[in-house]
Amino acid sequence: MAGIREIDKALFPIKNISSVIQLFKNQLEDACEPDLALLSIVAGAVENSLTCRSNAGLQVCEPVEPTSLPVLELHTIEALYSKFQTIMKSAVEPNKGFKSYATRELVKKVSDVVWNSLTRSYYKDRAHLQSLYSYLTGSKLDCFGVAFAVVAGCQALGYSDVHLALSEDHAWVVFGERGTETAEVTWHGKGNEDKRGQEIGKGVSARSWLYVNNKPVICTRHMEVAALVSAINPSLNATHDAFEVALLQQELLWLLYDLGHLKKYPMAIGNLGDLEEIAPKEGRIACSILFEEAISSARTYYNNQHVYPYTYQGGYFYRNKMYKEAFESWANASDVIRLYNYSRDDEEIYKEFLEIANELIPHIMKVESSGFSANTILKKPECFANLLRFYDGICQWEEGSATPVLHIGWAKPLVNTISKFDAEVRAQVDIVCGRPEDGVSKRANGGYFNNNNYEKENGTSDTDLLSSFSSKTLKDDQSTSNFHPSIEAL
Numbered sequence: 001m002a003g004i005r006e007i008d009k010a011l012f013p014i015k016n017i018s019s020v021i022q023l024f025k026n027q028l029e030d031a032c033e034p035d036l037a038l039l040s041i042v043a044g045a046v047e048n049s050l051t052c053r054s055n056a057g058l059q060v061c062e063p064v065e066p067t068s069l070p071v072l073e074l075h076t077i078e079a080l081y082s083k084f085q086t087i088m089k090s091a092v093e094p095n096k097g098f099k100s101y102a103t104r105e106l107v108k109k110v111s112d113v114v115w116n117s118l119t120r121s122y123y124k125d126r127a128h129l130q131s132l133y134s135y136l137t138g139s140k141l142d143c144f145g146v147a148f149a150v151v152a153g154c155q156a157l158g159y160s161d162v163h164l165a166l167s168e169d170h171a172w173v174v175f176g177e178r179g180t181e182t183a184e185v186t187w188h189g190k191g192n193e194d195k196r197g198q199e200i201g202k203g204v205s206a207r208s209w210l211y212v213n214n215k216p217v218i219c220t221r222h223m224e225v226a227a228l229v230s231a232i233n234p235s236l237n238a239t240h241d242a243f244e245v246a247l248l249q250q251e252l253l254w255l256l257y258d259l260g261h262l263k264k265y266p267m268a269i270g271n272l273g274d275l276e277e278i279a280p281k282e283g284r285i286a287c288s289i290l291f292e293e294a295i296s297s298a299r300t301y302y303n304n305q306h307v308y309p310y311t312y313q314g315g316y317f318y319r320n321k322m323y324k325e326a327f328e329s330w331a332n333a334s335d336v337i338r339l340y341n342y343s344r345d346d347e348e349i350y351k352e353f354l355e356i357a358n359e360l361i362p363h364i365m366k367v368e369s370s371g372f373s374a375n376t377i378l379k380k381p382e383c384f385a386n387l388l389r390f391y392d393g394i395c396q397w398e399e400g401s402a403t404p405v406l407h408i409g410w411a412k413p414l415v416n417t418i419s420k421f422d423a424e425v426r427a428q429v430d431i432v433c434g435r436p437e438d439g440v441s442k443r444a445n446g447g448y449f450n451n452n453n454y455e456k457e458n459g460t461s462d463t464d465l466l467s468s469f470s471s472k473t474l475k476d477d478q479s480t481s482n483f484h485p486s487i488e489a490l
């Protein structure tokens with residue numbers, strides 16, 4: 001990068017949110033590519049000034065304009081910006097004139113520069129460790145932050161082929177002439193040896209949710225800006241958000257949305273949906289539409305191999321007491337996870353399903369069976385059908401996996417939930433078994449099960465896999481059009 005442009009310098013000193021928006025607008029709409037280092041430093045500085053212990057108290061007590069910010073001086077940003085340039089250029093040969101493509105050695109070297117400049121030991125899961133501001137002022141980064149810093153470093157060195165690759169719980173980089181080379185550049189989870197420099201999982205990890213069956217979000221520069229904006233963390237403490245930071249994040253996500261840079265980024269759309277649910281913007285589409293858009297993005301661009309779009313939507317339905325709809329979203333999430341083998345790197349999504357099965361669904365059962373709601377879901381066969389589909393997906397997830405998923409802790413809430421549906425409601429759900437040629441082998445006891453290792457090992461695409469699932473999908477005489485395709489109307 002050639003340094004901070006005059007048009008952007010003119011926005012300083014930054015005193016309010018609209019100046020930050022204008023800076024992002026300049027960078028995003030401009031011909032050349034957005035400067036990741038500049039935008040990450042500015043976003044991090046704003047977040048830090050409004051959420052970190054030091055002056056957070058000041059903000060809370062002084063009544064301030066909703067969009068005013070602690071003043072951000074140009075010299076502060078320039079100093080950090082040139083510090084980043086110096087760190088990168090003193091350690092790695094810049095790519096004069098953007099001529100060549102990055103190599104694995106180059107990417108590993110940039111990752112080493114970041115890695116070796118981090119504080120020896122610190123609490124990695126803390127908030128506000130995702131930006132270059134955190135890296136340059138505190139020498140601390142979280143897992144995402146390291147990957148982002150490597151991509152920003154490669155941009156600063158003139159390698160425009162190095163891009164961020166994102167799964168639902170990990171980040172790595174792609175590079176090379178066709179952008180098909182991959183490299184780990186950061187760590188994942190606790191106590192796992194990092195695999196930095198290596199190609200992305202070819203072995204067993206390839207079938208783990210962590211690598212989303214090789215359907216990660218491959219970022220453009222503009223989508224890398226969307227990633228840094230998504231990673232903005234407005235939390236002040238465990239219970240409160242700094243509303244100016246949340247407002248800034250929401251405005252920036254709408255800017256990126258309007259420019260079309262969230263189209264292939266389901267989690268960023270989901271993040272915007274969450275912010276809109278809390279503080280809906282005048283004249284904007286409803287958050288429920290955003291959650292649907294995130295789902296269709298994942299279905300369109302990522303072969304429906306992502307779980308979070310469904311759990312974003314399920315969470316929204318749950319918070320708004322739309323329990324029938326929540327069951328459908330969670331059953332759809334379960335239809336995604338059933339395609340994977342559970343591996344120890346998948347703790348995050350395991351915790352997500354555990355919370356749904358053992359906290360959220362039992363809470364719904366309690367509320368629905370104590371209340372006098374005539375319209376109770378306990379009378380709805382499609383709710384029972386979706387619940388079974390939800391649990392069935394988790395069972396299938398476990399099948400063929402080296403690590404078990406279910407344990408006795410799952411059984412009690414499961415039995416409790418199922419038993420809340422009366423026999424005549426359960427009887428209306430018809431569990432149909434399919435034909436052996438559907439890749440379904442006959443079980444001794446007359447039932448059918450999918451020899452799912454066949455599907456898992458041969459990467460059967462979703463559709464024919466699900467058609468073989470129709471062999472054991474749940475049928476229901478109240479089938480609605482929005483039922484999962486594998487559940488046919490009677």
Ligand SMILES: FC(F)c1nnc(N2CCN(c3ncnc4sc(CC(F)(F)F)cc34)CC2)s1
Pocket residue numbers: 143144166167168169170171227230231267268271308309310311312315
């Ligand atoms: F499913 C809902 F309940 C969720 N609510 N928040 C969810 N998040 C919050 C935002 N989030 C994300 N949002 C945008 N982009 C990314 S890239 C990524 C993986 C890693 F951090 F890079 F390693 C995570 C992530 C992770 C998922 S899912």
